[in-house]
Amino acid sequence: MAIECxxxxxxxxxxxxxxxxxxxxxxxxxxxxxxxxxxxxxNYGTLKxxxxxxxxxxxxxxxxxxxxxxxxxxxxxxxxxx
Numbered sequence: 560m561a562i563e564c565x566x567x568x569x570x571x572x573x574x575x576x577x578x579x580x581x582x583x584x585x586x587x588x589x590x591x592x593x594x595x596x597x598x599x600x601x602n603y604g605t606l607k608x609x610x611x612x613x614x615x616x617x618x619x620x621x622x623x624x625x626x627x628x629x630x631x632x633x634x635x636x637x638x639x640x641x
């Protein structure tokens with residue numbers, strides 16, 4: 560999973576995630592932005608990028624990860640931010 564943080568979703572430039580994607584062919588691309596109220600997805604050619612609110616992502620991490628022992632036992636992190 561690649562995560563990029565921006566103050567606004569409009570400030571996102573896909574160049575870096577495209578370069579990352581050439582080296583890591585699988586995985587999600589997520590942009591966390593302070594101005595996102597509802598999660599959405601944009602396509603940049605073949606690159607799919609999910610945009611989500613930072614607060615929602617932090618809440619999701621807290622709920623999903625749980626205790627330290629639960630975090631250690633996870634083998635895959637799945638993010639659903641809709």
